[in-house]
Amino acid sequence: MTLTTLPPPPTATPTPATTSSAPTARPAPAPSGEELQALARRHGLSVSGARPSLPAYVRQLWARRDFIAAFATARLTAQYSQARLGQLWQLMTPLLNAAVYYLMFGVLMNVQHGIPDYLPFLLTGVFVWTFTANTLTAGTRAISGNIGLVRALHFPRASLPLSLALLQLQQLLLSLGALVVILLCFGEFPTRSWLLAVPAIALQALFGAGVSLALARLAARTPDISQLMPFVLRTWMYVSGVMWSIGSMASSGRFPDWVVLALQCNPAAVYIDLVRFALVGSFTAENLPPHVWALAAGWAVLAFAGGFVWFWKAEETYGRG
Structure with missing residues (x-):
């Protein structure tokens, strides 16, 4: 019996893939930055956390004036809440x-020689200087001391x-009531x-607020500023005539x-x-520098305008990093 070899089964020839005649869809090009900005402006969108313009920033602050006043009052109430004497420390400090300065400078160093009504002179200087020093010290902690509030809520940081x-x-106004009583005891009657104390204190408050804004920006980036401030303020106090009369230096001839x-x-x-x-009757205009009111107004406007604008320029950086 003869075996017949069968031919191998035919192999299937692969069919070439049919090519579609339709063109392949290409992704649309991404819009340019200018187009995205135009689209955002058209729909009223803005960059999150961006610094507003200066006029818009001022309007935001004015809209939050009630918050600024309420925050200040709340801090004033809570400041001495843990002390037994409470708000009396605003006067006692x-x-x-003044008692320490009188002992050191008025008695031991006899600086009061040649200064009439030295105690009213000294007390007025201490009360006014304390206002300036406390304002600047508070400014160094305005951002760093409220960092949780800054990071949690969106509001103009200058509010702090x-x-x-x-x-x-507010503390100064409360203390001035006691200062008036003390002046009356020493024969200084209204x-x-x-x-004139009203515009003087108003200009001083404007000056202090401006410097406080500048210090708040510095201390937000460099917290060591708050550690340096006590030394700066102590030196500044000694050259500001708090305990002694600058005008008496001119008559002594010891300094140019x-x-x-x-x-x-x-x-x-x-x-x-x-x-x-x-406030002090024996302190006459001879003890004042020339054009003193123009000088006081100039310092106030320069400090507040410069400090406010400089603080605003770093608005988007506070609370980051």
């Missing part, structure tokens, strides 16, 4: 400082240093010149005239001497 400056002004003039034009000394001129 400058009085105790401004509210703390308002807090210090006259029309006492009204330009040194005396520079010390008199120091902004802290300007506001202290203006309040003394208003």
Whole structure:
């Protein structure tokens, strides 16, 4: 029997894939940055956390004026809540400082020689200087001391240093009531010149708020500023005539005239001497630098405008990093 070999089964020839005649769809090009910006403007969108324009920033602050006032009042109420004497420390702190300065400078160093009504002179200087020093110190902690609030809520950051400056002004107004009583005890009775203390303190508050804004920005990036401030403020106090009279230096002839003039034009000394001129009868215009009111207004406007704009320029950086 003969075996017949069968031929192998035919293999299937692969059919070539049919090519579609339709063109392949290509992804649309991404819109350019200018197109995205135009689209965002058309729909009223803005960059999250971007710094608003200066006029818009001022309007936002004005819209939150009630918050600024309420925040200052709340901090004022809570500041001495843990102390037994409570709000009395607002008065006792400058009085105790004045007692120490009187012992050191008035008695031991006899700085009061040649200064009539030295105690009213000293007390007025201490109260006014304390206002300036506390305002600047509070400014260094305005952002860093409220970092949780800054990171949690969106609001104009200048609200914080401004509210703390308002807090210090409220403390000063409370302390001035006691200062008036003390002045009456030393024979300083109210006259029309006492009204001059109002614009003097207003200009000083404006100056302090401006410097506080600048310090708030510095301390937000460099917290060590708050550690340095006590030394800066102590030095500034000693050259501002808080415990001694700058005007008496001119009559002594021990210092050049330009040194005396520079010390008199120091902004802290300007506001202290203006309040003394208003409240202390023996402190006359001869102790004031020339054009003192223009000088006081210039310092206030320069400090507030410069500090406010400089703080605003870093608005989007606060609370980051």
